[in-house]
Amino acid sequence: MLKTSKGKTPRRNGQKKASNTERDPVGVYCRIRPLISEDEECCVEMISSTTIQLHAPDGLKANRNGEYKETQYSFKKVFGVNTTQMELFEDVAKPLVDDLIHCKNGLLFTYGVTGSGKTYTMTGSPGEGGLLPRSLDMLFNSIGPFQAKRYVFKPDDKNGMEIQSQVDALLERQKRESQQSVPKTPSSRQKADPEFADMISPDEACKSESVDEDCCFSVFVSYIEIYNNYIYDLLEDAPFDPIRPKPPQSKVLREDQNHNMYVAGCTEVEVKSTEEAFEVFWKGQKKRRIANTQLNRESSRSHSVFTVKLVQAPLDADGDHILQDKNQVNVSQLCLVDLAGSERTSRTRAEGSRLREAGNINQSLMTLRTCMEVLRENQMCGTNKMVPYRDSKVTHLFKNYFDGEGKVRMIVCVNPNADDYEESVLVMRFAEMTQEVEVARPVDRPIYSLPAGRRHKNQAFKDELSRRLAERGGPVNADDPGLLNQLLESLPALPPCELVDPTDDQTLPRLIEVLERRQHIRQMMKEQFNQTANTLQSMLQQFNSQLGAKDTFLHDQQSKLNEKDKVILNQRTEIERLEKKSKTLEYKIDILQKTTGMYEQDKRSLQQELESREQRLQRELAERRRMEQRMQGVVTDTKLKWEKECERRVNAKQLELQNKLWVKDEKLKQLKAIVTESSGAPAERPEKPERPSRERDRNHAQKRSASPSPLPESSQNPSHKNQARHKAVQDPYPAPAPSTSSSFPSVASCISDWEQRNPLDSGSQSGIPGTPQCRSRTPAQCYSASSVGRRRGQRWAPDTPATPIVYGLDIEAGTRTAPPVRPMHRRSHSAGGEKWVDHKPPSNLDLDTVMQPIIPNSIKVSAPNEKALSKCHKYVLRHQELASDGEIETKLIKGNVFKTRGGGQAVQFTDIETLKQECPTAPSRKRRSGSAEGPAQIEDLENKPPVMSSSSSHAYQKRRKP
Numbered sequence: 001m002l003k004t005s006k007g008k009t010p011r012r013n014g015q016k017k018a019s020n021t022e023r024d025p026v027g028v029y030c031r032i033r034p035l036i037s038e039d040e041e042c043c044v045e046m047i048s049s050t051t052i053q054l055h056a057p058d059g060l061k062a063n064r065n066g067e068y069k070e071t072q073y074s075f076k077k078v079f080g081v082n083t084t085q086m087e088l089f090e091d092v093a094k095p096l097v098d099d100l101i102h103c104k105n106g107l108l109f110t111y112g113v114t115g116s117g118k119t120y121t122m123t124g125s126p127g128e129g130g131l132l133p134r135s136l137d138m139l140f141n142s143i144g145p146f147q148a149k150r151y152v153f154k155p156d157d158k159n160g161m162e163i164q165s166q167v168d169a170l171l172e173r174q175k176r177e178s179q180q181s182v183p184k185t186p187s188s189r190q191k192a193d194p195e196f197a198d199m200i201s202p203d204e205a206c207k208s209e210s211v212d213e214d215c216c217f218s219v220f221v222s223y224i225e226i227y228n229n230y231i232y233d234l235l236e237d238a239p240f241d242p243i244r245p246k247p248p249q250s251k252v253l254r255e256d257q258n259h260n261m262y263v264a265g266c267t268e269v270e271v272k273s274t275e276e277a278f279e280v281f282w283k284g285q286k287k288r289r290i291a292n293t294q295l296n297r298e299s300s301r302s303h304s305v306f307t308v309k310l311v312q313a314p315l316d317a318d319g320d321h322i323l324q325d326k327n328q329v330n331v332s333q334l335c336l337v338d339l340a341g342s343e344r345t346s347r348t349r350a351e352g353s354r355l356r357e358a359g360n361i362n363q364s365l366m367t368l369r370t371c372m373e374v375l376r377e378n379q380m381c382g383t384n385k386m387v388p389y390r391d392s393k394v395t396h397l398f399k400n401y402f403d404g405e406g407k408v409r410m411i412v413c414v415n416p417n418a419d420d421y422e423e424s425v426l427v428m429r430f431a432e433m434t435q436e437v438e439v440a441r442p443v444d445r446p447i448y449s450l451p452a453g454r455r456h457k458n459q460a461f462k463d464e465l466s467r468r469l470a471e472r473g474g475p476v477n478a479d480d481p482g483l484l485n486q487l488l489e490s491l492p493a494l495p496p497c498e499l500v501d502p503t504d505d506q507t508l509p510r511l512i513e514v515l516e517r518r519q520h521i522r523q524m525m526k527e528q529f530n531q532t533a534n535t536l537q538s539m540l541q542q543f544n545s546q547l548g549a550k551d552t553f554l555h556d557q558q559s560k561l562n563e564k565d566k567v568i569l570n571q572r573t574e575i576e577r578l579e580k581k582s583k584t585l586e587y588k589i590d591i592l593q594k595t596t597g598m599y600e601q602d603k604r605s606l607q608q609e610l611e612s613r614e615q616r617l618q619r620e621l622a623e624r625r626r627m628e629q630r631m632q633g634v635v636t637d638t639k640l641k642w643e644k645e646c647e648r649r650v651n652a653k654q655l656e657l658q659n660k661l662w663v664k665d666e667k668l669k670q671l672k673a674i675v676t677e678s679s680g681a682p683a684e685r686p687e688k689p690e691r692p693s694r695e696r697d698r699n700h701a702q703k704r705s706a707s708p709s710p711l712p713e714s715s716q717n718p719s720h721k722n723q724a725r726h727k728a729v730q731d732p733y734p735a736p737a738p739s740t741s742s743s744f745p746s747v748a749s750c751i752s753d754w755e756q757r758n759p760l761d762s763g764s765q766s767g768i769p770g771t772p773q774c775r776s777r778t779p780a781q782c783y784s785a786s787s788v789g790r791r792r793g794q795r796w797a798p799d800t801p802a803t804p805i806v807y808g809l810d811i812e813a814g815t816r817t818a819p820p821v822r823p824m825h826r827r828s829h830s831a832g833g834e835k836w837v838d839h840k841p842p843s844n845l846d847l848d849t850v851m852q853p854i855i856p857n858s859i860k861v862s863a864p865n866e867k868a869l870s871k872c873h874k875y876v877l878r879h880q881e882l883a884s885d886g887e888i889e890t891k892l893i894k895g896n897v898f899k900t901r902g903g904g905q906a907v908q909f910t911d912i913e914t915l916k917q918e919c920p921t922a923p924s925r926k927r928r929s930g931s932a933e934g935p936a937q938i939e940d941l942e943n944k945p946p947v948m949s950s951s952s953s954h955a956y957q958k959r960r961k962p
């Protein structure tokens with residue numbers, strides 16, 4: 001079984017260098033060695049735990065005119081002169097050993113000029129062991145009890161590792177031990193070099209805390225020296241000829257199938273303890289020293305590489321044996337490198353071939369420097385320059401550390417001696433530059449699927465087994481002498497077999513017989529043993545098969561468990577996801593709740609505002625209503641006041657005018673008297689003119705109105721005239737005032753006067769002469785137009801269509817200011833049996849029955865008189881006139897007769913009926929109501945109350961329309 005593992009230069013199997021994204025810089029530490037004597041000039045000063053300062057030595061400053069200044073260099077950590085080996089190990093090497101145990105590779109090298117303490121740091125001295133012995137000690141302290149038997153792991157020649165069963169390993173061990181002429185004995189260890197002994201004091205021992213106990217470990221060490229760009233195996237067992245020493249054979253570097261570099265044919269020694277490892281190391285050291293002496297080499301010019309390779313494989317499910325699976329074998333390695341002195345060749349007094357060699361050595365350090373520079377540039381600038389690893393063996397060997405993964409640490413050793421100043425500056429520069437190079441961090445190995453604690457369980461099982469066997473009387477031991485004696489006693493005793501007589505023929509046959517019996521018993525016992533052995537074997541086989549079944553069952557369970565684990569893991573991630581989601585949702589809900597709260601608050605405040613506004617509005621409305629009422633009150637008051645005022649003024653005016661009239665009358669009387677006097681008759685003394693009072697004026701007016709007026713209309717008193725004019729302007733239907741008194745204008749004259757002002761055919765739509773203007777007006781206008789009539793107490797009800805317009809005419813003798821009696825239920829009055837005053841002026845043409853209504857129960861008058869009016873309830877005026885078409889038109893102006901408070905009569909006009917004859921050939925709207933249906937109309941009128949004339953109702957309908 002072959003396991004291809006890490007070679008000298010490690011790289012994960014099949015891994016590409018870019019697979020790991022995490023990178024760490026090369027850890028660079030600085031160690032300052034103490035000065036040999038206090039007289040020496042010191043040029044290095046430790047400023048802090050990470051920084052040192054270099055001062056140019058006095059001589060150098062003088063030579064270069066103070067050109068050199070103090071320079072500071074920082075490192076991951078600086079170890080001062082008093083740093084112990086243990087402290088250095090704790091900080092620098094211990095983590096690397098820990099990594100090694102956890103299957104990670106590491107590279108640790110010391111760098112510096114010769115004499116700066118590289119070897120001291122790496123190897124140390126007796127009592128002050130360096131990093132190497134301490135690393136080995138820690139490693140074995142950690143894995144000690146878990147080590148595999150020797151030869152279980154076996155290096156192949158191709159940088160791989162083989163694994164074999166413990167039985168095969170035992171056989172190989174026996175074979176090799178038999179080959180060795182002098183077997184290893186503890187006494188050989190006692191012969192160790194004195195320098196090697198007591199490198200580490202026992203109290204300084206340390207170990208890794210987290211070792212996988214369910215693994216088996218093996219440690220292999222190799223030790224090579226690179227000198228003059230040649231690789232020498234320091235552990236090679238070559239026969240050494242002290243008389244004619246042969247130069248050692250140099251080794252070559254090879255690349256394994258995983259492209260890892262390794263030294264082909266290099267000896268790898270399996271070591272089982274710290275001491276053994278020391279011994280191997282020291283063997284190499286000795287060989288190195290001898291070679292250097294014999295070949296006249298300078299040891300400071302060689303690089304030494306001590307590699308600790310740790311192989312580990314997990315135990316099987318029982319925890320008893322190593323799992324025979326090459327894929328589970330893991331190899332990690334830690335390279336401890338003591339580099340050659342970094343000083344330039346001029347410093348050493350080398351000459352000839354040694355100078356050339358030294359040049360080569362220097363060349364390898366130069367290559368190391370170049371490699372670091374190119375690496376740094378590639379990493380920092382993203383360039384892809386080729387790193388010249390192949391230019392020297394050292395860099396080539398460690399190529400995979402920088403290209404692959406691992407932990408790289410460098411200890412820069414400085415001698416503060418002023419003589420080393422210039423070299424030290426170069427070392428510092430290199431060290432600072434190296435710090436900027438990054439190396440991929442090694443990744444953790446996956447954990448085996450087998451359950452943990454297998455070794456522990458197996459041990460516990462073994463302990464328990466041995467305890468129980470001891471309880472049963474102990475294990476059967478074939479070597480037990482008591483058991484053997486018992487067995488011997490059970491056999492037939494041997495007879496005495498001494499032959500004293502040559503003729504004795506009984507002793508031998510007896511002996512033969514006993515021996516035969518014994519032989520027989522032996523045979524029987526053998527058969528029995530075989531039988532038992534067979535039974536045991538079958539039992540064992542059965543047990544084995546059971547175990548196998550259990551194993552497979554366990555394996556199944558394990559795989560199920562793994563699946564379940566996976567499911568659990570998935571569910572856990574799902575739960576985490578959901579938890580996150582729920583958290584975000586909660587957060588959102590929180591925000592929404594807050595927003596809702598804010599909005600609700602807004603709503604409340606707005607509602608409050610609304611309420612307050614509503615209240616204010618209500619208040620304002622109430623206030624306005626109050627104001628309106630108050631204003632209405634004020635208006636009514638003012639109106640009343642003004643009405644009174646107007647009345648008062650009118651009366652005053654009347655009085656004044658009457659006075660004037662009276663004065664004129666008086667003058668006239670006086671004039672008359674003068675005239676009569678002058679004509680002979682003595683004139684009566686005129687009555688003393690009396691100033692008319694309001695009361696008297698009324699009586700006087702009554703009296704005066706009884707006498708006929710010399711001027712029927714124009715000579716009317718001015719107040720009447722004014723009033724009439726006023727009415728004419730305001731009222732389109734000036735009430736004609738038929739009265740018993742002739743001083744008042746006749747109804748006909750009123751009508752004609754009105755018609756003159758409002759010609760009948762002035763509007764094309766005026767088919768109803770009585771309501772020509774009102775028809776074209778809005779009801780509001782009609783309303784305002786009749787306001788005068790209403791003020792006089794006439795009733796106007798626009799909302800009662802059956803009620804016609806009522807025009808008032810005060811026929812009260814002498815007094816027109818008294819309000820007329822309100823007309824009540826005109827229809828009921830006209831229902832029949834009423835008496836009519838039929839006023840037919842004498843000027844009317846006698847048309848006989850044509851266009852004349854027949855009104856029964858009527859008093860026919862040519863002029864209205866009080867007597868006739870007092871007897872009747874109704875009044876009708878027949879008015880003839882010439883229409884625009886030349887035809888005679890008869891208008892029946894109807895009204896109700898009322899008694900006035902003053903004892904007079906008043907007519908209130910209610911209706912105007914027009915009767916007209918027209919030629920049927922002339923199409924006209926008027927003709928319908930006139931000639932064509934004339935007789936029928938007339939007949940109608942005879943039976944119906946005159947109010948309901950078609951024209952008037954039509955007019956009425958028109959008025960209602962808007």
Ligand code: ADP
Nearest residue numbers: 032033034113114115116117118119120121300
């Ligand atoms: P290098 O290997 O760099 O040439 P060495 O390790 O051989 O140098 O050191 C030279 C000498 O200095 C040795 O004798 C060593 O014991 C001594 N030395 C070096 N470093 C220290 C130290 N830190 N403490 C005490 N002695 C030291």
Ligand code: MG
Nearest residue numbers: 118119120300
């Ligand atoms: Mg050295």
